[in-house]
Amino acid sequence: MRLWPRSGTCVKGDIRDSRDTSRGKCAAGCAERTDARMTSWFNAEWPWYVAGPLIGLFVPALLLIGNKVFGISGNLRHLCSAIVPGRIEFLRYDWKRAGLWNLVFLAGVLLGGFLASHIGTPHAIAISPETTATLSRLGIHDFTGVAPHELFTWHALLTLPGFISVVVGGFLVGFGTQYAGGCTSGHAVSGLANFELPSLIAVLGFFAGGLAATYFILPFVIGRL
């Protein structure tokens, strides 16, 4: 368990190298160092005590702007309602009035992910050595992306592990969030912050399901790689 981020990030490593090569030119090295430090927060991974409060601030931001409750999974319902409502009562409502703002927010999330991945240098996720060891033992060998390439590529989709991870997993995310009436944002952040008992039950369910999948399903899924 590590409370504070590791001191040696890839950005700092670069600085050390450049300083070593330009020994004697201290001024240039120092300028480079502050410059790199100023941009590193924008490029590299953010520590939990920066990322967490930032995520939490989306709740008051949405309330103060338009009296909206922060929650992403409602968008799955809005999308279904807009595309294929059929004769299903759950999907027959004015999705524009109820959720156009949220769908626009969702489009922003996709764009934000695109921007973030194009600003800064791509790097492997610095997970703990224990996790790397456990996953290697289970059969994951590619640790370069945000998600393992062995499971999350179009090519892998045609294999059983990829199909279970993407298609079965996606279906459960859709069904589960609608049944529970929220996901990590709606229940775990908005609901818990508002001290709602249903959200606490839902979050305990999230972890029960997540632990069950991690320890009982994933070993078999990855083992088939």
Add this chain to the structure above:
Amino acid sequence: MTQTSLPEFQGCGVASGEQPELRPAFLPVYLLLGIAFGFVLTRSEVLSWFRIQEMFRFQSFRMYGIIGSAVATAAVSIALIKRLGLKSISGGPITILKRPMGSGLQYAVGGTIFGLGWALTGACPGPLFALIGNGVSVMFAAVLSALAGTWVYGWLRPRLPH
């Protein structure tokens, strides 16, 4: 065919207490906020399958720190908004109605089903879309499948315990 009442949307994206209104002038603001959220999801790395595995295997404090401090920040903000009686920019007082408890079964069972999917995809709904932006385009298939799951839930809903 009865229309689902709009107040039911509290908790999945629309504050109730008043009928939601379509305010096109505010849409660019929501777009900008969404972009900021996608950026935060990426830099915080909560959209990473690896981080989710690290969390479920209790091998790092990071995800718990993020979720915990997010809830704390949001809770303090909500308390302040209530205490100060703040109004939203678009007009009207801020009201957050609590979800009905019912039997609680929908939260326990639905939550567990989502949890299974969360660990398998390594992503909750927000990260699914942010991952597409990050270039993990196969998550588009996961989104389609999630929409299928949503549709099937709507179809089975009258027969499911809530």
